[in-house]
Amino acid sequence: MTVLDEAPAPVADAPAQPLHPRVVALWRIGALLWWAFLTAAAVVATFIFEKSPWLALPVAIIGAAWVIVVPPFQYRHFRYRMSDVDLRIMHGWLWRSVSVVMHSRIQHVDTHQGPVERMLGLATVVAYTAGSVGARVAIPGLAASEADVLRERLAAVSGTDDGV
Incomplete structure (x- = not known):
């Protein structure tokens, strides 16, 4: 029996979500x-x-x-997925990147809107983690109401296990 055989089965992931077409x-x-x-x-x-x-x-x-x-x-190749344990952000059409942020590593979550985003009804959700490299992951181009819901969901799941 190997270590991989003893590992728990992966959590079923929700489908990857696209950004708002705007x-x-x-x-x-x-x-x-x-x-x-x-x-x-x-x-x-x-x-x-x-x-x-x-x-x-x-x-x-x-x-x-x-x-x-x-x-x-850029739009076609940008997706995000929130599962029970992590947030995944997949983007890039020439250079592809996948960022995985465990909920337990998220310190706080913000939404940002610039003037053009406000005009288009869009917002950006930003999750901050400990560390210097990759300490900030952003999901741009969400409908403002969807961004608020995602921010609150991330805040709720990240605050469940405070290590202090």
Whole structure:
């Protein structure tokens, strides 16, 4: 008999949950602002170095393509799952990442909303754990009411076994 044979059976996980579809608009707005800044910086650089402003056109084209193409891929590849023992966050379409946070490690949970998130009715749930690496895990793009429910559920399950 091996150690694996003695291990308890894994807890049945709930299905992975997608983000709210409006998060695509949120990510597009954020990407648009960054690419607009980069395009403006490229135009300014062409004037500083006395080059044609048309040299900034590739930056604008790449930015437009990014704003159109990348957010839907991010949305399709971002899921979260809350089971009886942990919170899992799976994301990434080029570089995939899975974060597993045990409920017993969660110290506190917040919700955040920026102005654009408020306008779109979205919020971000952030769970904080002890430690320095990975001490903050976030689930962006949830409907505000869903974020409140998830925050309260995480707070309830994380506060059940205080080690002090």
